[in-house]
Amino acid sequence: MAAVQETIDRVKAIDVDQYKYGFFSDIEADKAPKGLNEDIVRFISAKKNEPAWLTEWRLEAFRRWLTMREPTWARVSYPPIDYQELYYYSAPKTAAGPKSLDEVDPELLKVYEKLGIPLNERAILAGVQVADGEAAARGIAVDAIFDSVSVVTTFKAELAKAGVIFAPISEAVKTHPELVRKYLGSVVPPTDNFFATLNSAVFSDGSFVYVPPGVRCPMELSTYFRINERNTGQFERTLIIADKGSYVSYLEGCTAPKRDENQLHAAVVELIALDDAEIKYSTVQNWYPGDAEGKGGVFNFVTKRGDCRGRNSKISWTQVETGSAITWKYPSCILRGDNSRGEFYSIAISNGHQQVDSGTKMIHLGKNTTSRVISKGIAAGASQNTYRGQISGHRKATGARNFTNCDSLLIGNDCGAHTVPYIESRNPSTQFEHEATTSKISEDQLFYCRQRGLSAEEATALIVNGFVRDVLQQLPMEFAVEAQKLIAVSLEGSVG
Amino acid sequence: MLEVKNLNVAIGDKQILNDLNLAVAPGEVAAIMGPNGSGKSTLAYVIAGKEEYEVLSGEVLLNGENVLDLTPDERAAKGLFLAFQYPVEIPGVATMTFLKTALNAQRRQRGEEELPIPEFMKRVKQAAERLDIKPDMLKRALNVGFSGGEKKRMDILQMALLEPSFAILDETDSGLDIDAVRIVAEGVNALRSPTRGFLIITHYPRLLEHIVPDTVHVMAGGRIVRSGGKELAAELEKSGYREYAGESEELV
Numbered sequence: 199m200a201a202v203q204e205t206i207d208r209v210k211a212i213d214v215d216q217y218k219y220g221f222f223s224d225i226e227a228d229k230a231p232k233g234l235n236e237d238i239v240r241f242i243s244a245k246k247n248e249p250a251w252l253t254e255w256r257l258e259a260f261r262r263w264l265t266m267r268e269p270t271w272a273r274v275s276y277p278p279i280d281y282q283e284l285y286y287y288s289a290p291k292t293a294a295g296p297k298s299l300d301e302v303d304p305e306l307l308k309v310y311e312k313l314g315i316p317l318n319e320r321a322i323l324a325g326v327q328v329a330d331g332e333a334a335a336r337g338i339a340v341d342a343i344f345d346s347v348s349v350v351t352t353f354k355a356e357l358a359k360a361g362v363i364f365a366p367i368s369e370a371v372k373t374h375p376e377l378v379r380k381y382l383g384s385v386v387p388p389t390d391n392f393f394a395t396l397n398s399a400v401f402s403d404g405s406f407v408y409v410p411p412g413v414r415c416p417m418e419l420s421t422y423f424r425i426n427e428r429n430t431g432q433f434e435r436t437l438i439i440a441d442k443g444s445y446v447s448y449l450e451g452c453t454a455p456k457r458d459e460n461q462l463h464a465a466v467v468e469l470i471a472l473d474d475a476e477i478k479y480s481t482v483q484n485w486y487p488g489d490a491e492g493k494g495g496v497f498n499f500v501t502k503r504g505d506c507r508g509r510n511s512k513i514s515w516t517q518v519e520t521g522s523a524i525t526w527k528y529p530s531c532i533l534r535g536d537n538s539r540g541e542f543y544s545i546a547i548s549n550g551h552q553q554v555d556s557g558t559k560m561i562h563l564g565k566n567t568t569s570r571v572i573s574k575g576i577a578a579g580a581s582q583n584t585y586r587g588q589i590s591g592h593r594k595a596t597g598a599r600n601f602t603n604c605d606s607l608l609i610g611n612d613c614g615a616h617t618v619p620y621i622e623s624r625n626p627s628t629q630f631e632h633e634a635t636t637s638k639i640s641e642d643q644l645f646y647c648r649q650r651g652l653s654a655e656e657a658t659a660l661i662v663n664g665f666v667r668d669v670l671q672q673l674p675m676e677f678a679v680e681a682q683k684l685i686a687v688s689l690e691g692s693v694g
Numbered sequence: 695m696l697e698v699k700n701l702n703v704a705i706g707d708k709q710i711l712n713d714l715n716l717a718v719a720p721g722e723v724a725a726i727m728g729p730n731g732s733g734k735s736t737l738a739y740v741i742a743g744k745e746e747y748e749v750l751s752g753e754v755l756l757n758g759e760n761v762l763d764l765t766p767d768e769r770a771a772k773g774l775f776l777a778f779q780y781p782v783e784i785p786g787v788a789t790m791t792f793l794k795t796a797l798n799a800q801r802r803q804r805g806e807e808e809l810p811i812p813e814f815m816k817r818v819k820q821a822a823e824r825l826d827i828k829p830d831m832l833k834r835a836l837n838v839g840f841s842g843g844e845k846k847r848m849d850i851l852q853m854a855l856l857e858p859s860f861a862i863l864d865e866t867d868s869g870l871d872i873d874a875v876r877i878v879a880e881g882v883n884a885l886r887s888p889t890r891g892f893l894i895i896t897h898y899p900r901l902l903e904h905i906v907p908d909t910v911h912v913m914a915g916g917r918i919v920r921s922g923g924k925e926l927a928a929e930l931e932k933s934g935y936r937e938y939a940g941e942s943e944e945l946v
Contacts, residue, residue, distance in 0.1 A: 641746075646782045648766035649742050649775075650792075650852065651800035656767075660795060664786025664835065 230287035259388040259398035370406035385468035404434035409444040440475035473508030485521035492551030495523025502529035506538035514541035530559035533567035548581030557586040562598035571602040577613035591623035701752030712916040721888040728913035771803035773859030821854040843874035850881040879904030
């Protein structure tokens with residue numbers, strides 16, 4: 199059909215190099231020597247002035263990593279990574295020292311400005327509207343991470359008033375060592391998997407959040423990750439603890455410059471929710487996806503896990519994944535506490551030669567636990583998009599309930615959408631529901647929209663937006679708008 | 695207003711329209727009737743710009759301009775509207791959102807400003823009331839879970855909102871009960887005007903008792919074989935299409 203052929207031709211002509219965050223900033227960096235060995239691990243630990251227990255923690259992980267083999271079961275293929283060819287530490291030279299906005303290298307601030315990230319507290323406060331009856335100002339606290347190092351964290355004073363700790367993990371290790379030591383590695387142990395183990399050895403920085411009992415965090419917390427230096431791996435580590443009865447909403451955004459070589463991003467995120475607590479974690483990921491030939495791009499190999507430790511606790515993951523050459527991640531929930539709830543909402547878009555193998559695990563352990571999974575995969579170009587999910591009910595998990603809705607949308611004839619669900623239960627009172635659809639944007643739908651006056655691209659955007667609506671609704675409002683734009687940009691050129 | 699000249703259309707190896715000629719003047723309501731397979735819906739789709747069909751030769755002029763080179767959305771912006779026989783569903787897209795997007799897309803193409811929201815809401819409300827469409831239907835996803843009659847009424851609502859200069863109704867009465875036919879007919883009749891042309895495609899004369907046409911054409915074998923006034927519809931009701939069936943066998 200003429201329309202479909204046009205689609206295919208357009209996709210081939212697509213300049214994936216329209217990735218607008220592909221600029222590189224010429225900022226002097228402080229780097230470790232290339233390669234990975236015990237000395238490098240010590241180097242990293244020393245650079246961060248870490249206590250001995252943490253250095254030892256890293257070294258144990260590194261020794262373990264040396265005995266492990268890289269997993270190959272996912273539906274992704276990539277050239278072998280030479281782990282000795284990477285730099286495991288890079289920090290902008292001027293970032294050493296206190297982190298108030300006035301003291302940060304203006305070049306660095308310019309990078310974040312270019313990315314559209316609000317770092318200026320005053321600007322945010324000035325533009326704020328206070329809702330009727332609500333005391334808190336609607337600012338968003340931001341922790342900005344440039345390569346391996348946190349650059350600045352805003353709103354610390356306001357958060358401190360509420361008792362909320364929001365700081366780079368490198369700082370939290372020194373100011374709140376007992377908290378970090380108690381929870382680090384308790385959800386994703388250093389032995390968990392090849393990439394998590396590597397991360398445990400060489401993790402750079404990341405956010406640490408602690409919300410005290412009964413506190414509803416007064417603003418959204420956000421971290422922006424930016425990989426700049428070439429040939430560096432980005433191994434950030436995030437740890438969020440919501441104490442009894444507390445609530446926090448956290449957003450993570452990611453971009454990286456265009457490079458011919460692949461860049462490895464192997465992060466670990468651990469969430470812990472105690473009794474009656476709730477954590478909402480949202481990600482908008484737009485790492486460089488590689489060029490039109492599939493060259494370059496970020497390898498996004500991430501381990502994210504939430505532990506609903508307490509009764510009635512709740513953890514929800516929302517992700518919009520549009521970038522990366524390869525996305526390999528399964529944000530999961532361990533539903534330990536009775537009546538706890540896990541949610542996973544995902545939009546994963548692949549275009550060009552991208553590969554996605556993503557999904558979730560909901561492990562039902564406690565009594566009357568519930569989980570909900572809504573996954574929307576959109577494949578275009580020559581990409582491969584796989585949903586892999588595991589819903590499991592332990593023998594003692596009476597009354598476990600799950601609803602999974604996993605939909606794939608294909609645009610064009612060269613892409614692939616795959617679903618690999620694992621559903622298992624050892625308790626007879628379990629109810630797990632799974633619904634899945636795979637569809638192509640139908641010619642009839644497109645023609646109907648066009649006859650009403652929409653161009654082919656407007657029609658596709660409309661239909662795709664309808665397709666992902668359930669998930670977009672889960673994002674904090676400001677980011678839902680940004681995500682919608684990002685989705686439109688990611689699909690540019692995919693329809694005739 | 696609409697002139698079809700010597701139109702020859704094929705799909706794959708099969709020729710469907712044969713040297714078809716048709717003219718509809720501004721203000722005229724013309725009906726096309728004919729047996730199944732005569733090419734009626736094909737004509738509608740080709741005028742609207744569906745890409746499956748290959749135009750072998752001929753012209754389609756809308757207000758003197760040949761639209762065969764234009765995309766479907768460009769034709770829509772020029773004032774062409776097709777009410778579908780089977781309106782599609784668009785999950786997740788609220789009807790109201792769809793209406794606003796379509797209307798503003800057309801206005802933008804014509805260089806007009808987008809309609810301010812209060813004005814838009816007012817027009818939608820008025821048109822919906824006339825068609826007995828309840829407000830909560832407008833909040834639901836477009837056509838999802840709508841009955842056949844509701845889908846058809848929704849199409850007429852869009853026609854009322856988009857104010858086309860030429861509208862084609864493709865088997866609009868199929869799948870409708872008596873009350874729905876009457877409501878749809880009232881909606882269409884309310885839009886009749888000296889500057890608007892209608893082409894009504896149907897094979898049941900029933901609809902034409904409610905939307906009384908100025909001209910009736912009979913189509914068979916991919917061409918117009920007979921034309922007359924509204925009495926022709928009554929005649930066809932009695933005699934059927936048998937005498938025209940021979941025409942389709944001429945097709946190679």
